[in-house]
Amino acid sequence: MVGKAVAGKSVADNAAAGNAAPKSAAKTAKVIVSIPQLGWDRIRPAQVVLVSGTEDFLAERAIRMLREILRAEDPSLEISDLGADDYGPGELITLASPSLFGEPRLIRVSGVEKCTDAFIAETLQYLESPADDTYVVLRHGGGVRGKKLLDAIRGGLGNGIEIVCTELKKDSEKLDFAAAEFAAENRRITSGALGALTSAFSDDLAELAAACQQLMADASAEITEVTVEKYYSGRVETNAFRVADVAIAGRRGDALILLRHALASGADPVPIVAAFASKLRTMAKISGARGGSGQLAQQFGLAPWQVDRARRDLQGWDDRGLGRCIELLAQTDAAIKGAGRDPVFVLERLVGVISTRGTT
Known part of the structure; x- marks a missing residue:
């Protein structure tokens, strides 16, 4: 820092060195994170809880879990909601002020990524001395707005914690999430059923979680692929991976029916080809490979169930x-992206050739 002496150098020497440094260095300097950064499922009470990341479903679940933890500790918990994007001066201090009967308070603040200048200034002031028995949860959905506040919290102001809720993009991450849903309730589900369920609801984590909960509520025995198809046959059958699975299994007629049903339901040809590509790439990796499922999964960056499948x-x-x-898959991909005139024809041709395992 400018003007701060370093061993062996004078204050003036250090000042000169600081002045010579490029201005961009200060802007790009990384803030040292000195607070715990935890996953959504490890949330715990703290006077300040920063819930960051783009995955709203996990963020909402984490905040709900914290509410239940605090309520279990004291049923008289007083809950208040505050919008950082339309914040009025003095609101946070007012909500954090001690109540007449001294109940603990949970203040949930939404929209911190769109917060007002007044919110930033007053929250920084509040964090200098957080109120006792008060838990302030700040939900920041991403972006640079409010960076000064986030940097201060991550630097230790308020002695808080950060709950990181990043989007689950990889199939393996969604599979692990679904598996954890069943494990949390000590319910058994086969690897095939887990894969089918995850593929059917891969576009929406909230829907995947709801599907898991419904299966656990309604199905009494072990959950299998038959169970998944019974409850979500329409969703599974129109899924691109379902078309690929049936074609790869050699059931040409069924695969064509599923393909036409998917297209009639509004499915786009591009993700259908992508599903075939994902399946065939995995098969190519495993073909001829030796070793156990866990070993090959680690070697190729897959889940063990994907190796088995x-x-x-x-x-x-x-x-x-x-x-x-x-x-043929590469040719089909090019055709549906503009090189061909009839995407339905090339898709049906692909399904036909794959259904015969490349023999026609």
Whole structure:
């Protein structure tokens, strides 16, 4: 820092060195995080809880979990909600002021990524000396707005914690999330059923969580692929991965019916081809590979169930047929993205060739 002496140098020397540094250095300097950064499922009470990240569903669940923890500790918990985007001067201090009967307070603040200048200034002031028995939860959905406040919290002001709720983008992350839902209730689900359920609801984490809860509420025995199809047959059947699974299994007629149903339901050809590509790439990786499911999963960056599924899918295939299908897949991908005139025709041709395991 400018003007601060370093061993062996004078204050003037340090000042000169500080003045010579480029201005951009201060802007790019990273803030040292000195507070705990936890996953959504490890939330715990703290006087200040920063809930950051773009995954709203996980953020909402984490905040709800904190509310239940605090209520279990003291049923008289007083809950208040505050919008940082339309914040009025003095609101936070008013809500955090001791009540007549001294109940603990939970203040949930939304929209911190769109907060007003007044909110930033007053929250920074509040964090200098947070109120006793008061828990302030700040929900920041991403972006640079409010960075000064976030940096201060992460630097230790308020002695808080951060709950990081990043979007689950990888299939393996969504699979782990669904598996954890069942494990939390000590319920058993087969790997095939878990994969089918995750694929069917891969676009919406909230829907995936709701589907898991419904299956656990309604199904009494172990949850299998039959159970998943019974409850979500419409969702599963129109899913791109379902079309790919049936074609790879050699059921040409069923695969074409599912394909046409998916297209009639508004499915886009691009993700359908992407589903085939994902399946065939995994099969190509596992083809000829030796080792256990866990070992190969780690080697190729897959989940163990994906290795097991690829091995089942490869039954009846040979390298020549797999190679031909991969070549046709590349041609189909180009055709549906503008190189061809009839995406439905090339998709049906792809399904036909894959259904015969590349022999026609």
